[in-house]
Amino acid sequence: MAASVSFGTNPVPPRGGAGLKPEHYRTILDSAPDVGWFEVHAENYMGEGGPPHAYLTAIRERYPVSLHGVGLSIGGAGPLDKAHLSRLRVLADRYEPGLFSEHLAWSSHDSVYLNDLLPLPYTDATLSRVCDHIDEVHDAMARPMLLENPSTYVAYAETTMSEIEFLRAVVRRTGCGLLLDVNNVFVQAINHGFDPFDYLDAFPAEHVREIHLGGHAEDEDAGGAPLLIDDHGREVAGPVWTLYAEALKKTGPVPTLIEWDNDVPAWEGLFAEAKRADAAIAACRTSQPGPAGASPRP
Amino acid sequence: MGTAMDNEAAFARALLDAEAAVPAGIEGREGGGAERRFAVYRNNVHANLVDVLAGRFPVSAKLVGDAFFRAMARIYVAKTPPDSAVLLRYGGGFADFVAGFPPAAPVPYLADVARLEWAWHGAYHAADAEPLPQEALAALVPRAERLALTLHPSLRLVRSNYPLVTIWERAARDGGDEPVRLPAGGEDALVLRPALEVEVRRLPEGGAVFIQALQDGARLPEAAASASAAALAFDLAASLAGLMRSGAVVGTSGSA
Numbered sequence: 001m002a003a004s005v006s007f008g009t010n011p012v013p014p015r016g017g018a019g020l021k022p023e024h025y026r027t028i029l030d031s032a033p034d035v036g037w038f039e040v041h042a043e044n045y046m047g048e049g050g051p052p053h054a055y056l057t058a059i060r061e062r063y064p065v066s067l068h069g070v071g072l073s074i075g076g077a078g079p080l081d082k083a084h085l086s087r088l089r090v091l092a093d094r095y096e097p098g099l100f101s102e103h104l105a106w107s108s109h110d111s112v113y114l115n116d117l118l119p120l121p122y123t124d125a126t127l128s129r130v131c132d133h134i135d136e137v138h139d140a141m142a143r144p145m146l147l148e149n150p151s152t153y154v155a156y157a158e159t160t161m162s163e164i165e166f167l168r169a170v171v172r173r174t175g176c177g178l179l180l181d182v183n184n185v186f187v188q189a190i191n192h193g194f195d196p197f198d199y200l201d202a203f204p205a206e207h208v209r210e211i212h213l214g215g216h217a218e219d220e221d222a223g224g225a226p227l228l229i230d231d232h233g234r235e236v237a238g239p240v241w242t243l244y245a246e247a248l249k250k251t252g253p254v255p256t257l258i259e260w261d262n263d264v265p266a267w268e269g270l271f272a273e274a275k276r277a278d279a280a281i282a283a284c285r286t287s288q289p290g291p292a293g294a295s296p297r298p
Numbered sequence: 299m300g301t302a303m304d305n306e307a308a309f310a311r312a313l314l315d316a317e318a319a320v321p322a323g324i325e326g327r328e329g330g331g332a333e334r335r336f337a338v339y340r341n342n343v344h345a346n347l348v349d350v351l352a353g354r355f356p357v358s359a360k361l362v363g364d365a366f367f368r369a370m371a372r373i374y375v376a377k378t379p380p381d382s383a384v385l386l387r388y389g390g391g392f393a394d395f396v397a398g399f400p401p402a403a404p405v406p407y408l409a410d411v412a413r414l415e416w417a418w419h420g421a422y423h424a425a426d427a428e429p430l431p432q433e434a435l436a437a438l439v440p441r442a443e444r445l446a447l448t449l450h451p452s453l454r455l456v457r458s459n460y461p462l463v464t465i466w467e468r469a470a471r472d473g474g475d476e477p478v479r480l481p482a483g484g485e486d487a488l489v490l491r492p493a494l495e496v497e498v499r500r501l502p503e504g505g506a507v508f509i510q511a512l513q514d515g516a517r518l519p520e521a522a523a524s525a526s527a528a529a530l531a532f533d534l535a536a537s538l539a540g541l542m543r544s545g546a547v548v549g550t551s552g553s554a
Contacts, residue, residue: 046384047423048451051494054426071383077302084383109310113380115350116342118309121323125302153335157323191335193327222334225327229338 010064012037012098012210014253016277017066018270019260025055027267032062035274037098039066039257045095046087060095066210066255067097071113074133074147075120076106085140092141099210099255101146101179102137104130104167121156122166127173130166134174146177146209151184151216151230153191163188164202171207178204180251181212182244183236183259187228196243205250213244213277214259233262236273241280248284256281312336313343314376347375347388354389355415357469358396361405370399386423389416407460414466414498417454417489421496424452429492429545435538438550446517447541448549452491453513455506459484463500492545499544504532509541517552 015036020028028038038059045052059065069088072080092100105117120126137145147170149163161169171178180203189196215234221227236244236258244256258273300308305323312318326332351371352359359367374395380388393416396402397409427450438445456462463485486506488499501509504525511521518538525532541547 043384044386047386049426050421050423050452050491052423054494073383077306081383087384106306108383109306111381112310112314113383113385114310114313114343115346115380115385116313116339118313118339129302153338154332155325155327155329157325157329191327219338221326223326223330227335227338 007060007096010096010098012064012066012255014255014281016274016281017255017257018274019257020056020059020065021261021264021270022052022055023264024267024270025051025059029055029058029062031267033267033271035063035271036278037064037066037255039068039099039259040095042067042069042088042091043071045091056095064098065095066099066101066257067092067095069100069102070117071107072102072133072137073106073108074102074137075104075118075126075130076108076133077129078108078110080133080136081108082140085137089141092143099146100141100143101148101210103148103150104170105150117150119150119152119154119156122159122161122163124160127161127166127169130170131173134170134176138174138176144175144177146179147171148179148181148212149184149188149203151181151187151191151228153227153229155192164199164204168204171204177209178207179210179212180205180208180247181214182247183212183214183216183240184230185247186237186240186243187216187230190226190228193225197246200243200247200250203247203250205247208247208251208254211244211247211251211254211256212259213240213256213273214261216240231262232259234260235269236276241276244277245280245284248280249287253281253285313340314379316340316376344372344375347380348372350385351375351389351392354419355392355412357415357466358408358412360469361408361411361465362402366401370396370402373399386419389419392416407458407462407465410456410458410460410462411466411469413458414456414462414487414489417456417487418496418498421452421454421489421491424491427451427548430542430547430549432542434547435542442518444517444552445550446515446552447512447547448551449509449513449541450490450492450546450548452489452496453509453546454489455501455509455513456487456489457484457506458486461485463487463498466498488544488546490544490546497544502531502533502537502540504529505537505540508532508534508537509546 013036017037020038020040103117185196213236214232217229217231219227256277260270308321312321320332320336324332326335348371393409393412396412402408461481486501488501507528508521508525511524522534
């Protein structure tokens, strides 16, 4: 369906934003909270009509919006789903999001959708495939995409390069931007036993256009080593806020989303986390101008 | 190592089959075992999809209890994983699965409740349309002989041999686990979202046949004849007024 209204360009500002949940539609419209922007999961708005579109339209009239896909399976071995790609394009044309992002992961095999963000090995072959897929997304969407670093629980014996090397190569070859999920960095570091600050140091911060923060659950693996589960089901953990402050020093002020998708709290709980991100961004602005070449938006 | 597609297939198969071993080449920390770690993915896939179904069929879940519902849904997920990343479409086969799921047989109307909930979900996400105002009815009557009605895209019918709407209303209100005396006979439900709220109504006798005929493109006299043949008590004027009042009619054709 064609958009009946044009929202015009409305860039996502370098402020705290919140993942938009149906539980909060009414409160947001009634209380008009001073939150920088909202992000939506694209697939939740692929119905034809009804309350999801009515509320998103009303919220889009008042706030900048970012579109975040969870189902494109960019890291998959097979071809991208062209029908899904065109559904994404229709949504982007309708809501004119300030940012569009997807994951370094796969989630479909053949025609089965597995509804999880699954890991891929990092090899020359997977690098070529991911780059081809991102080129295809760029062509289909006619707007740049941001690629999000994953959280994973297992590794592949066939992997030949680090995640950072892989991401750097993808950016170089495709020109895509990066979505730095700081919680995923922390989860990865604990689950695979590396220093998250080293990862951040090596991360190509100059290409980061958006940051994600979210909660994780704590478990352990069969060997008794800690295993963190990226469940987006609670507040952002203390160490992740610390890591975030460090990340901001490298990226400069960038739009920062709070993801809270399970056991969703009352709006005030999510809003408080977004305000905390706002405060961290403000602190980063006053402490330093940010590294040369880092800019909040292209 | 097989091809990338083979490896991905093995990973996907092991996710859906709880008995399967961790795929070759998958490791834990520092090359260690990955049983427990792989199980996180397996659990995510199943638990998330069961959650989707529990959210989509909440009254069905109330009727049989959460534990029974989740166990049943988990079997459905393993047999019928989603075929689209648009999870809004997931669950269309669930009611038929419930109908053929022997442990659910003691609740014979469960499948119909699931059908009603799927219709509710479909109506919620259906295309939007502006209902004709009630006042338009009077203008239609003189042309009724040649008139066909365009019904709202959200409109769905669920016909049942059980008192479906009564069961659904009571379970939604009371929790559904206390025994209730049900009225005898079946009920047909009209599910409709004229604006933002989904409404579920009990149809009078012949109402479902009438609306189905209209949905199939029949003109008013033919639709009324079908309904009268199915139910002697069918009342055209009342059914038409009810349709208009509920916001089910969005347009007319064949009036020229």
